[in-house]
Amino acid sequence: MPQLEVEGAALTYDDEGPRDGDGVPLVFIHGWTADRHRWDHQVAHFAERRRVVRLDLRGHGESGGAGVRTIEELARDVLALLDHLKIERCVLIGHSMGGMISQTITLAHPERVERMVLVNSISRMTYSRGRGLLMATSTLVPFKLFVATNIQRAFAPGYPREEIKRYVRSSAGTPREVVMTLYGAMRAFDVLDRVGEISTPTLLVHGFHDIQLPVKQMLRMAKAYPDAEVRIIDAGHELPVEKPAELTAAIDRFVTVRAA
Secondary structure, three states: OOEEEEOOEEEEEEEEOOOOOOOOOEEEEOOOOOOHHHHHHHHHHHOOOOOEEEEOOOOOOOOOOOOOOOHHHHHHHHHHHHHHOOOOOEEEEEEOHHHHHHHHHHHHOHHHEEEEEEEOOOOEOOOOHHHHHHHHHHOOOOHHHHHHHHHHHOOOOOOOHHHHHHHHHHHHOOOHHHHHHHHHHHHHOEOHHHHHHOOOOEEEEEEOOOOOOOHHHHHHHHHHOOOEEEEEEOOOOOHHHHOHHHHHHHHHHHHHHHHO
16 A cells, blocks of 8 residues: 655555546545545445545554644645645545545635535534533543444444444544544534635535534535535435445536536
């Protein structure tokens, strides 16, 4: 697996598919406490005919590094990888926190993003008083319980328990410092007042049963986008693995129609 050293962190990434394939490269960015393998289904599908890049974000999966404090810092890591791979223009596909990273990149460098796909992601965290209190107090429980509670809530009712346990174990392997600081970074993330600047064609795909980032928050964001399509799927927050085929098909239709 190739790695790129960026500001003291060895970032692990995959660069697959034909260099002369259909359209610009697709760049997949995973979410909080996850890793690049969340995108296995999508990458296997698209790498048959176009270049596909994905990475483990700093402090996640097989990438090293810690000390990251902001979404902007993670965005700089992604841009450093694109520069290293000489990718001047791409389609950004981000899940949850990865969607926040995608929006950050697109706002700063719109010339580098041909299209954008946001999966179960939002532009501003908004909590009711009750949910805000729940989220604030959840940080006071033991770390493993904090992670397990958040990951279990991410899946729609009925998803296999053994699979959820596997994702809990994987997420718990993310360093505590990375988990907690990026949890705070996501809570502070707010570009809702700026998304009207994003003229990049954007697909917003969301799980109907997402209680981490509820659909109504995504719909509020969608109204602010000048050029957005919305697709809602019968799933929870972990769309890439809960309904992989449906998500892949939605992305495929969007990038194929838009590229035509």
